[in-house]
Amino acid sequence: xxxxxxxxxxxxxxxxxxxxxxxxxxxGCGPAGTGRDEGETGRPFRVALLTPGSISxxxxxxxxYAGLERIRDSLGAQISHIQTRTPAEFxxxxxxxxxxGYDLVFGHxxxxxxxxxxxxxxxxxxxxxxxxxxxxxxNVAGITFSFEEASYxxxxxxxxxxxxxxxxxxxxxxxxPVRASFQAFERGAxxxxxEIRVLTSYIGNWDDVTAGKEQALAQMxxxxxxxxxxxxxxxxxIFQAARENRNVYVIGSNANQNxxxxxxxxxxxxxxxxxxxxxxxxxxxxxxxxxxVISLGTEEDVVVWVANPVLAERIPPAVRQQLDSLEVLMxxxxxxxxxxxxxxxxxx
Amino acid sequence: xxGIIFLAQTIRIAMPYFFAAAGGxxxxxxxxxxxxxxxxxxxxxxxxxxxxxxxxxxxxxxxCGIAGGMAAALILAVATIRFRADQVVAGIAINLLAIGAxxxxxxxxxxxxxxxxxxxxxxxxxxxxxxFATFGNPIVWLGLIxxxxxxxxxxxxxFGLRLRAVGEHPQAARSLGxxxxxxxxxxxILSGALAxxxxxxxxxxxxxxxxxxxxxxxxxxLAAVIFGRWDPKRVALACLLFAAAETLQIQxxxxxxxxxxxxxxxxxxxxxxxxxxxxGRASPPAALGKME
Numbered sequence: 001x002x003x004x005x006x007x008x009x010x011x012x013x014x015x016x017x018x019x020x021x022x023x024x025x026x027x028g029c030g031p032a033g034t035g036r037d038e039g040e041t042g043r044p045f046r047v048a049l050l051t052p053g054s055i056s057x058x059x060x061x062x063x064x065y066a067g068l069e070r071i072r073d074s075l076g077a078q079i080s081h082i083q084t085r086t087p088a089e090f091x092x093x094x095x096x097x098x099x100x101g102y103d104l105v106f107g108h109x110x111x112x113x114x115x116x117x118x119x120x121x122x123x124x125x126x127x128x129x130x131x132x133x134x135x136x137x138x139n140v141a142g143i144t145f146s147f148e149e150a151s152y153x154x155x156x157x158x159x160x161x162x163x164x165x166x167x168x169x170x171x172x173x174x175x176x177p178v179r180a181s182f183q184a185f186e187r188g189a190x191x192x193x194x195e196i197r198v199l200t201s202y203i204g205n206w207d208d209v210t211a212g213k214e215q216a217l218a219q220m221x222x223x224x225x226x227x228x229x230x231x232x233x234x235x236x237x238i239f240q241a242a243r244e245n246r247n248v249y250v251i252g253s254n255a256n257q258n259x260x261x262x263x264x265x266x267x268x269x270x271x272x273x274x275x276x277x278x279x280x281x282x283x284x285x286x287x288x289x290x291x292x293v294i295s296l297g298t299e300e301d302v303v304v305w306v307a308n309p310v311l312a313e314r315i316p317p318a319v320r321q322q323l324d325s326l327e328v329l330m331x332x333x334x335x336x337x338x339x340x341x342x343x344x345x346x347x348x
Numbered sequence: 349x350x351g352i353i354f355l356a357q358t359i360r361i362a363m364p365y366f367f368a369a370a371g372g373x374x375x376x377x378x379x380x381x382x383x384x385x386x387x388x389x390x391x392x393x394x395x396x397x398x399x400x401x402x403x404x405x406x407x408x409x410x411x412c413g414i415a416g417g418m419a420a421a422l423i424l425a426v427a428t429i430r431f432r433a434d435q436v437v438a439g440i441a442i443n444l445l446a447i448g449a450x451x452x453x454x455x456x457x458x459x460x461x462x463x464x465x466x467x468x469x470x471x472x473x474x475x476x477x478x479x480f481a482t483f484g485n486p487i488v489w490l491g492l493i494x495x496x497x498x499x500x501x502x503x504x505x506x507f508g509l510r511l512r513a514v515g516e517h518p519q520a521a522r523s524l525g526x527x528x529x530x531x532x533x534x535x536x537i538l539s540g541a542l543a544x545x546x547x548x549x550x551x552x553x554x555x556x557x558x559x560x561x562x563x564x565x566x567x568x569x570l571a572a573v574i575f576g577r578w579d580p581k582r583v584a585l586a587c588l589l590f591a592a593a594e595t596l597q598i599q600x601x602x603x604x605x606x607x608x609x610x611x612x613x614x615x616x617x618x619x620x621x622x623x624x625x626x627x628g629r630a631s632p633p634a635a636l637g638k639m640e
Contacts, residue, residue, distance in 0.1 A: 054559055056462035174608055201601035204612040208563040209554050210364075211598075214357060218598045221353040233462055233558055240554055244481070 045077040045285050046102045050084050050093050052109045053206055057233045060254040060273075064108040064131070067277030074278060075285055090115035098123025104284050106131065106277065110175050116140050127284055127291070131273075132177045136291050143276060146297030147181035148337065149330045150269040151228075153305040153323055154251050155188020157266055158226040159196050160319040161249070162189075168199040168224035170215050170238055172206035172231040181253075181269070185228050187337060192322075199224055203234050212237030220248055226266070229253060236260070249311075258308035266315070267307040276302045298330040354595055356482045360553075362591035363491040364389065364562070367546030368569035369576070369583050370494045371417075371539035376578055377502065378535030379515040379635045383439025384424050385543045386566025387446035392417035392544025394450040397557040398457065400467035409467065410487070410548050417544015418537050420446060425536040429529055432639050443566075451559055462559045469552035487549045494542065495587075499580035511535055515633035518640055543569075568619065575622045577630055586622070593618045 047068065055065040065081060072079045080102070082093050090112050097105045098119060104127050107116050113133035120128050120140045133142030158167045167189055169182040186198040199222060201215050212234035216227055220241065227242060229235040230253040239261040242248040252258065252268035276296050283289040296302035305323070307315065329335040368389055372382035395416025400409030424442050427433040458464045470485045482488055502508035513521040514531045522528050543566065550565075551557050568590055576583030593615040600611045 054462035056460045168602075199602045201598070202608040202612070204608075205563070207558070207560050209558045209561050210361075210550055211563065211594075213554065214361060214594075214598055215601065218353075218357065219602055222602055236463060236556070236558060237554060240556075 045075060045281075046080070046100075046104075047071050047077045047281055048080040048082075048097045048102045048105045050082050050090065050105070050107050050112065052084060052111060053232055054083060055081070059232050059235065059252075059257065060271075061108065061232065063255045063271060063273030064106065064277065067274040068106075070274040070278050071281045075281055077281065077285075087111065087115070091119055094119040094128060095122070098126045102126055104129065104281060107133070110177060113140075113142065127289065129280060131276075132175070134293050136293060138291060141280075141289070141291040142293045143280060144293055144295045145177065145271050145276070145303050146295055147177055147269065147271075147303055148184035149298040149335060150303045150305045151181040151184040152188035152337065153326060154228055154267070154269050155185040155190075156192050156322060156326065157188075157305075157307075157315065157319060158185070158228065158251065159189030159192040160322075161266070161315065162193070162196065162226050163247075164223045164225045165193070165195060166197045166199065166223040167226045167228070168201070168216075168219035168222075169228040170212070170219065170231055170235070171200070171202045171229075172234060173204060174202050178230050181230060182228070184337070197223075203231055206232040206234055208234050209237035209240070213241045216241035216248075220245060225249065226251065239264070256306055258306065258310070262308060262310040265308045266311055267305060270304050270306045272302050272304065298327065298335075299333045301331075350599075352479055354592075354599065356479045357598065358588065358591045358595045359488065359492075360482055361594050362587050363488060363549050364546040364565045365569045365572055365587035365591060366491045366494055366584065367549065368543045368566050369572045369587050370498050370580070371542035371546070372570050372573035373495075373498060373502075373576075373578055373580055373583055374511070374535050374542065375539035376573060376636055377515045377633055378511050378532050379518065379633060379638065380424075380428055380532060380536050380539075381435040381439055381637050382539060382570055382573065383436060384420070384442040384446075384566075385539070385569050386562055386564065387439075387443040388417040388420050388540045388543035389547035389550070389562045389566050390443075390446040390450055390560070391420040392547030393551040393561055394453065394547075394557050395419075395544070396548040396551040397464050397467050398453075400469065400552070401457075401464070404468060406468045406470055406552055409469075409552060410545070413548030413551065414541045414544045417540040417542070417547065419540070420544075421537045421540020424540075425533050428639070429532050429536070435637050447560065450557070454557065454559065464557040466555050469555040485553070487545075487552065490545070491549065494545075495580045495584040502580060512633070515635055518635050568615075571619050571623060574630060574632075578632060589622070590615060590619065 049064055049068045051061040051064055053061045055061045068079050068081060071077050084090055084093055094115055107130040110132040113130040113135045116128040116130050117135050117137060117140055120137050124139055128140045131143050135142060169185055171178040182200055189196045189198055199219050203211050203215055212231055216238040225247055226249045227238055228251045229238040239250055242250045242264040243261050249266045250264055251266050254271050256270045257268045258265050298304055368385045372385050375382040392413040396409045396413030399412025400406055420442060424438055427438045428435050454460060470487055510526050511531055514528050518528045550561055572586040572590055573583055576586040597611050597614045601608055
């Protein structure tokens with residue numbers, strides 16, 4: 001019996017060792033870094049995206065993923081996407097893509113740029129671009145979106161149409177682009193109605209729908225009847241609150257949210273993220289990209305106000321005309337808001 | 349006016365805490381650590397939306413939500429009671445499982461990774477936010493009576509006595525003929541049903557399921573259970589306290605007196621203060637977390 005046990009144990013050890021070796025070998029056979037010695041033209045153009053949230057949020061992250069897909073379709077790139085949850089994962093995943101030899105990695109959000117700046121020196125052949133970022137290195141660049149112009153238009157609509165004289169802005173967390181957007185919104189509302197009161201709140205995160213709804217209800221309790229939301233997934237709660245109270249309108253952000261609750265949405269401040277991503281990727285692929293902060297706004301047709309066609313006739317004609325003339329100024333690049341805090345004042 | 353708004357909002361925010369904390373009380377009183385309340389709530393929320401979507405009836409959705417919570421609790425029960433798994437580990441595992449499973453089935457059933465389509469729900473149809481709308485939601489009434497009824501059951505019925513006995517001294521209970529394991533199963537599954545009901549409230553209030561919509565409420569409920577020293581009356585007050593802190597945070601935001609980040613901290617700081625102040629004197633059920 002003892003002999004049998006010894007042999008059995010040796011046998012088990014052998015099996016375990018073989019299994020371990022097999023697993024290690026298989027892991028090593030994963031997608032490896034591409035051979036750099038093939039030369040630039042032979043290799044496929046590889047682009048990756050890190051998002052801070054889910055790509056079905058119908059807003060910030062969804063737009064980025066649509067941009068990635070457009071890069072794949074228009075430029076024939078190989079694409080990859082990871083949804084990151086914690087800041088620790090930002091750096092980890094930047095390194096992974098760098099090690100795998102990706103040409104272009106987008107970090108979608110202001111929060112990614114510290115990690116990008118830390119990782120970039122180790123992978124000089126990879127270009128790291130952060131959306132809403134303002135850091136520039138040899139292989140780090142930023143895209144900033146000028147929310148200010150389109151948010152100003154949203155403010156004009158809100159200020160003109162508010163019956164209670166109180167409008168609200170609800171954000172996820174107080175990131176500089178969000179704050180700049182809300183300040184432009186307030187400015188737009190005040191320029192048409194100097195008596196207007198603008199309430200600003202931050203939910204504290206981008207995911208808690210119930211908290212979003214409660215924030216909206218709190219602002220509605222103070223009389224706000226038009227809510228400007230910039231809270232990604234949590235913003236869905238704000239739409240829900242507006243749905244339940246027929247006198248309240250919502251203005252969406254980041255993606256065309258006019259379809260979420262068409263009966264209560266006046267319009268959206270839309271970042272044409274796919275267009276923006278494509279512009280950058282095309283420059284990178286053609287090889288003439290210079291690391292810089294690229295500022296995109298209404299002039300480049302990247303951040304635009306899109307009215308909701310369903311409620312179009314509720315916006316008074318005078319307001320619509322005002323919006324049109326303002327948009328003409330913005331597209332021509334001659335629209336100026338002195339004294340308005342830009343998200344990144346050293347740009348422009 | 350402000351007072352009514354504050355009260356209505358506090359009650360609305362306290363609802364999921366009431367349900368989940370009731371589940372926590374039952375589970376911990378019977379000796380099983382209630383770390384999975386979050387997972388039960390999330391599962392309940394998802395199953396509610398599933399039920400409402402396919403049946404078009406919010407009450408069926410509610411029942412499905414309860415069933416979902418119970419199903420998740422069954423997994424925990426089998427793992428900890430039958431297989432004697434470490435309760436903390438198993439509890440956290442159920443939470444992770446719930447996050448992953450809801451995401452998976454969200455993709456499978458609704459082809460989305462963040463939210464389901466709109467379904468029928470409860471309440472809020474007329475001028476949401478006021479007392480009228482809040483109390484027009486039948487689940488709110490359920491929530492208000494849950495902890496008092498639980499208190500009655502725990503302290504005034506033989507079943508409640510046996511449940512508490514199992515959580516304090518299972519050997520003594522067994523020696524008197526109480527079926528210890530059966531009561532443990534009942535306790536855990538009941539806690540799943542209650543927490544699932546909390547999730548059902550969240551989902552039917554939003555009229556949809558959103559990935560991760562419970563956002564840590566199950567853990568706050570557990571904190572309320574500990575803060576309330578496992579007594580339903582005190583737990584109800586603890587839930588109200590935490591809800592009031594959140595309401596305060598939300599109402600203060602609009603006033604812009606203090607930077608928003610400090611205001612957001614209020615509920616969490618309060619939680620820490622509450623627990624630090626209470627922990628020294630807390631005496632949990634004697635057999636909590638132990639399996640003889």
